[in-house]
Amino acid sequence: MRSVCLIILWIMGNASMFASLPEQFPVDSLPEQLGLYRVTDKLNYTGKELYDYINGGAELYLSYGLVSMTGCKYNGDDLPQVTVEIYEMTSAENAFGVYTQGRDKEEYDYGQGSQSFPDFIFFWKDRYFVTVSTQEVIPESEKAIQYMAGLIDKSIPKMGEKPAIINDLPKEDLLPAGFLYFHHYIWLNAYLFIADYNIINIDENCDAVLAKYGEADARSYLLLAAYSDEEKALAACKNLQEKYAPELSVDSPFVELEDKTWFTVWTRGNKLGAIFNAHSQEKTEKLFKSAINKM
Amino acid sequence: MEKLITRRDLLKKTALMAVGGTLLLNRPVNAWAWGTEEGTKSKVVLIRNRQLFAGGNQPDSGIAGQMLDEAVRTLTGKSNTKEAWASIVKPADIVGIKTNVWDKFPTPIVMNDLLKERVLQAGVNETNVSVNDRGVKDDPIFKNATALINVRPMRTHAWSGVGSCIKNYIMFSPQPSSYHDDSCASLAALYELPIVKGKTRLHVLVLFNPLFHHRTPQDASEEYMWKYSGLIVGFDPVAVDSVGLRILQGKRNAFFQEDKPLNPPAKHIELADTRYHLGTADPAKIELVKLGWDEESFV
Structure with missing residues (x-):
């Protein structure tokens, strides 16, 4: 069988996948009273218990190593409900990964990266992914979610490390907030359909990032994956x-x-790289050289 | 054995694919018919009325009723509304109306009410009709149902790609999470459960204000809803979902001004066709009848 992977020297160490298990977030420190709001429900789900709360939606968090979700629902007379959800992941890298699923711009109002909307704020910090939302935007509820996001941000004492593999992404032409970090094969098709199965054997020990380069009408996609050893990358x-x-x-x-786009795939040590949908050979080569020089 | 598919397989099959063209399940539209045979088309009716929200943020119940009746008349081929509904449920039927109560984006109450009203008008005894979602397994009407009507709103979903008619039956499962594997690939198997099998008389996919994007699994922001003011009705849940999926994908691409595939793809809709043979997902095998307002219909 003909393997034609481009094998080049491995120069970087493995990214750490899982930090040690975190201590429980002090959800009891969330205020019982918040202006005219008061806690009406406390949320506490561990691992797959999250199905009881959001059924299939829980799989996204589980695919990033969910430890637990804690939070509160706040209600007040004639006020729209405010919900706080604090997802505790196995590592800061995984909290960042969940964040990359939803963010479409770079903002840093809260934590280590956040998105703020009148009805909804989410951010990541250390091994936590936090959402604060309201059912309806009125001045009181908007103020409440901003306050709670700020309070939780301050309550998380330290910062976490982003996944090492994102440092391998070339910066030139990379879309702002245009990459997704993951290690479950379901997310392989996040930006374009690649395969309806786990074609590159991604698992929980594999760090992968899918990134967008160039404008919408001439977009290339770069996939990088770091495996636990070189053999797995080659396979x-x-x-x-x-x-x-x-x-x-x-x-x-x-x-x-057949659609006049260009493709390539290669390995370097325990890392795989692939370019999809490039609009010319020149663009493919340019992105390939930029990527492999950083791997 | 089921063929595993890559983007390259599809490109080979659909050499005419335009880069950035309309994609269904992130694939070229004309690549749908994997493993399916030529056969009769599934009829699906899409009806829209731009006046549905003319009075504000709530759908007008009178207009919603007119839309439902016209769609069902067209679907059944009956010129008379009473005859159309009579062809769907009989007075002796025990009818479960499977709705969806997710608090952030439930089936509009007006649709539950209209469907129940039409079932009663068809002569079914009120004690033999129930509208339920999460309690269907314990609901005596559903347990003894001779007929089911499936109604829910169209939205994106963080694990199955979309929440639409096929997925709406997950609450009939003794263990819903057992259908989560491979991004809910096996949802069509729900239709083999004894409580469901062969009983569904009508699927109604509500696209009054579909949710075309979410930022987190629990997100249902009005920012990502639009007043499409439509209903899709059909007998084939796969065809109904396939049409709804194309509409949602069209809106996503238009809104974000780029190819914005569902993440993850709604794989279960295609597999409902090719693996489970529940219906057809192939647009070429769907007879789509469009009624009413056509602006930015995306199909």
Whole structure:
């Protein structure tokens, strides 16, 4: 069998996937009273118990190693409900990963990255992903969610590290907030359809990032994945190459596909890289060189 | 054995695909018919009325009723509303109306009420009708139902891609989470459960103000709803969902001004066709009848 992965020296260490299990977030420190609001429900779910709260939506958090979700619902006379949800993940990297699922711009009003809307604030800090929302925007509820987001931000004492693999992303032409960090194969198709199965053997020990480059009408996608060892990276590369572009070879590493876009895949040490949907060979080569120089 | 599919497979099959073109399940529209045979088309009716929200943020119940009746007449081929509903439920039926009560984006109450009213007008005894969602497994009407009507709003979903008619039956499962694997790929198997099998008479996908995007699983912001003012009705839940999916995807691409595929893709709709043979997801095999307002219909 012909493996044509481009194997280049491995120069970086493995990203740490899971930090030690965190201590419980002090949810009891959330205020019982918040202006005219008071706590009416306390939320506390561990692992798959989250199904009881959000059923299938829980899978997103579970795919990033959810430890628990705690929070409160606040109500007041004639006031729209305010809900606080604090998702405690196994690591800061995973909290960041959940954050990259929902963010579409870069803001830093809360925590280590946040998105603020009149009805909804979410942010990540250390190993926590936090959402504060209201059913309806009125001045009191908007003020309440801003206050609660600020309070929780201050209550989380330390900052967390972002996944090391995102440092491998070339900066040039990368869309602001245009990348997703994950280690469950379901998210492989987040930006474009790649395969309806786990074509590169992503699992909980694999760090992956999918990134957007260039304008909407000429967009390239860069996929990077760091495996626990070089053999796994090679196996994933071989599988993707054989299923996706069997004509790819060492002599011809960039392949033009039927829709006139370009593709390539390679490995370096325990890392895999792949470019999808590039609009010319030149763009593919340029992104490839930028990526491999950072890997 | 089921074929595993890559983007390249689809590109080979659909060499005419335009980059950035309309995608269904993040795929070219004309790539749908994997493993399916030529056959009769599934009829689906899409009806819209731009006056539905003319009075404010709540749908006008009179207009909603007119839309429902016209859609059902068209679907059944009956010129008379009474005959149309009589062809769907019989006076002797025990009818469960499976709604959706997710507090952030439930089935509009007006639709529950209209469907119950139409069932009663068809001669069904009021004691033999129930509207329920999370309690269906313990509801004596649903447990003894001879007929089901499936009604829910269309929205994006953080794990299954979309929440639409096929997924609405997950509450019939003794263990809903057992259908979560592979982004809810096996949802169509719900239709084999004894409490459900062969009983559904009508699927109503409500697109009054569909939710086309979410930021977190619990998010249902009005910022990502739009007054599409539509209803989709059909007998084939896969075809109904397939049409709804195209509309949602069209809106996402228009709103974000780029290809914005559902994340994750709504894989279960295609598999409902190709793996479970519950109906057809292939647009070429769907007879879509469009009634009323057509501006930015996305299909």
